[in-house]
């Protein structure tokens with residue numbers, strides 16, 4: 001019978017190997033030899049939850065304030081994240097607009113919602129979705145959501161070039177977006193699939 005090293009933790013005081021599966025709900029085990037308390041998993045899900053909630057709030061703010069500002073013929077123009085999608089649509093770039101809409105709005109928003117739902121399901125008896133569904137949609141939206149950083153830089157470059165306007169500059173929404181991307185990234189990085197989905 002082979003030993004699964006995933007289920008074993010070494011006691012940091014006496015070096016005894018302890019079976020993780022005997023851990024309590026809070027992932028604590030007592031070493032049977034020296035009584036040292038050991039942590040079976042590092043539970044980051046609270047951090048992940050707070051980042052996910054912050055991400056959603058920043059996302060709302062980001063869409064209220066303009067991303068960029070430019071002036072043409074002494075007229076000030078502003079564009080929010082949504083506007084950039086419409087700008088692409090107006091230029092008949094339907095497919096690009098669709099991808100941009102999905103990767104910068106739908107996928108990241110759902111990703112944060114899934115993290116919050118997974119957290120609710122883990123700590124309460126409320127069950128909206130199966131673990132498999134949450135797991136699959138988490139990984140799907142995570143993969144697609146990270147493309148946003150890439151695509152946003154393309155849009156900004158695009159607008160800067162096509163606009164032919166030297167007065168183009170970033171506005172408040174752009175700086176909120178930087179915070180948003182940070183929170184989005186951290187909520188995914190801190191998310192422990194192991195403790196939530198039981199992978």
Ligand SMILES: [Zn+2]
Pocket residue numbers: 011012013014015016031032033034035036
């Ligand atoms: Zn020990």
